Amino acid sequence: MEQEPAFERVGNDRFLWKHLWLLDGHQVRCRYCEVEQPLEHSHLPFCHEADCPARTPSDQYPWRDLIDVLTLPYRH
Ligand SMILES: [Zn+2]
Structure with a gap:
């Protein structure tokens, strides 16, 4: 069975979000x-730089993910 990439879970994990993204005023910045x-x-x-390690095969929506992690019930 194929291993799920770690970044796939970022949208649902408030701890992983901040390892990928930085919130700077009205901008979200990729830490990489x-x-x-x-x-x-x-x-x-x-749109990451072409060689960014945080890129994933699927599209990323950090703002939408941020809303998700802020509104999901605390799971840890
Ligand atoms: Zn990046």
Whole structure:
């Protein structure tokens, strides 16, 4: 059985979110490639640098994930 990539769980885990992203005012910044995405682009997939290790095969929506981790029940 294929191993689930660690980053797949980021959207549901408030601890993993902050290891990937940094919240800076109205920007979310990738901790690895330091690309930023403004809040008004929250509906668009995040665009990392081409060689960023935080990239995943599926699209990433850090703002949406942040809302998820803030509103999900505490699971730990
Ligand atoms: Zn990145």
